[in-house]
Amino acid sequence: MNADTLLHYQYQPALQPNEKTQTMIFLHGLFGDLNNLGMIARAFQPNYHILRVDLRNHGQSFHADDMNYRLMAQDVVNLLNVLNLQNVVIVGHSMGGKTAMTLADLAPDLVDKVIVIDIAPVAYSLHRHDQTFAGLFAVKEAQPSNRQEARIAMSTIIKNEGVQQFMLKSFDPQSPDYFKFNLTGLLQNYAQIAGWQAVNVDKPTLFIKGELSDYLQEKDTPTILTQFPQAKSFIVSNTDHWVHAEKPDAVVRAIEKFLA
Numbered sequence: 329m330n331a332d333t334l335l336h337y338q339y340q341p342a343l344q345p346n347e348k349t350q351t352m353i354f355l356h357g358l359f360g361d362l363n364n365l366g367m368i369a370r371a372f373q374p375n376y377h378i379l380r381v382d383l384r385n386h387g388q389s390f391h392a393d394d395m396n397y398r399l400m401a402q403d404v405v406n407l408l409n410v411l412n413l414q415n416v417v418i419v420g421h422s423m424g425g426k427t428a429m430t431l432a433d434l435a436p437d438l439v440d441k442v443i444v445i446d447i448a449p450v451a452y453s454l455h456r457h458d459q460t461f462a463g464l465f466a467v468k469e470a471q472p473s474n475r476q477e478a479r480i481a482m483s484t485i486i487k488n489e490g491v492q493q494f495m496l497k498s499f500d501p502q503s504p505d506y507f508k509f510n511l512t513g514l515l516q517n518y519a520q521i522a523g524w525q526a527v528n529v530d531k532p533t534l535f536i537k538g539e540l541s542d543y544l545q546e547k548d549t550p551t552i553l554t555q556f557p558q559a560k561s562f563i564v565s566n567t568d569h570w571v572h573a574e575k576p577d578a579v580v581r582a583i584e585k586f587l588a
Contacts, residue, residue, distance in 0.1 A: 335407045336388035338362055340369075340378040350440065351377040352417045353404070355424030357447075358457070358521060359464075359495060359509055361387030365421060368572050371580040376417070381407065383427060385510035385517075387498075392510075395517035397525065401431035405438065414438050417587065421445040421572060422543070423521055429556075433527035442533040442556075443583055446541050446569050448548040449555050452522045459485060461515055464495060468506045475499050478506065490570075527555050534586040535561045536579060538571035560586065 342349045352372050356364040362380035369378045382389035384403055392399075404427065408416065417440055420428030425447035432439045463486035470481035478499050482492055498508040505511035514521070533556045537544040552559050562582040567574040 333390050333392075333403070333406075334410060335384070335390075335403050336362070336382040337407060338378075338380045339411070340373055342377050343374045345377070349375065349377060350415055350417055351379050351413050352419060353379045353381065353408075353428075355381055355383060355404070355418065355420035355427050356386065357422030357424050358514070359386075359460070359498065359507075360421075360424075361498065361508065363497075365419065365424075365572060367576045368419065368579055368583070371576070372583070379407075379411070379413070379416075383424065385513050387508055391513060393513060393516070395513060396520040396523075397426050397430040398434065400427045401434045404431050405435045408435075408438055415440045417441045417443065419443040419445070419583070420447075422447045422569065426524065429527055429529060429533075430525075432529040432531055432533075436529070436531065439531055441587065442529065442531055443536065443586065444533065445536045445579070446538050446543045446571050448535075448544050448552060449524055449527060450548055450551055451524045452543075454519055454522055456522065457518065460491065460495075461511075461518075464507065464511055465515075467499075468511065472506065473501055529556050531556075531558060532586070533559045534583065535559060536571060536582055537561065537563045538567035538569055538574070539563050539565045540567060541569040541571065543569055562586075 354365040354369050362382045384392050418428040425444040429449055432442045463482045466485050467478045467481045472478040475496050500508045564571045564575050564578045572579045
C-alpha cells in the first residue's frame, strides 16, 4: 500500500473523550461521499471519535479499475491500521453498509459493532440504477461548464429532483467524467456493487430499514440471521432508502439504543 491508495478521510475527536472512547466509522453509499452521513455522525461526536471516509472511486479518494466489497473493505482496514484504530463501530449506508458487513467478516478483531442502513447481505438486480447511469452519462456527453447546465442535461432522463440534487453535489467539470466519482469505473463494476459474497459475522449488528424502501425485505430475514446471528432490526416509518436523511433523529435514537 502507498499513499496514493490510502482513502481520503476526515477524523474528528470526541468532544468528551475518556480512555475507553471508541471510534465510529461512517461509510457512504453509491455515488456519495463522506459528507452523506454527516448529520448522523455529528450526533455522536460528543462521546465517540468520528471517522468519515470516501470509499474508492468516490469523493476525493483514488480511482481504480477494480472494485468489489473485499477490496473496499481492505481499503478501510488499511486506513484503520495506518490510524492505529481498533474496537471500532462501523456505520454504513447501502453500498457502504455492504462494505461494513464485509469489513466485519474480513477483520473481526478490529470491529466491535456494525450498523447497516437500508441494505441486505444479498445480491440485487443489475438494472436498479440503469436510469441513474443514463442521466449521469447524459451530463458527461453534454460537457457542461456549470451545475445548472449539468442539471438541464440530467433532467432529460432523471426526473426526481432529489436524485438530481444529490448527484450534482459531486459535479466536477474538471473531471473526465464530470463527476468526482469514477462514473465509468462504477458502471464497469456495477455487477460487483450489486452482487454479494456471503459473510459470517458474529458481532452485534443493527439493520435499520426505511419502511417504504424495497432494499431490505421480510424475505431477507433468514439470510441475514444466517450471516449475522446477533442481528437486530429497526424500521423507521414513512421513510425510503435515504432513511438517515429523511428522519435523522429516528436513526440516531435507534443507534443510541443499540449501542447502550
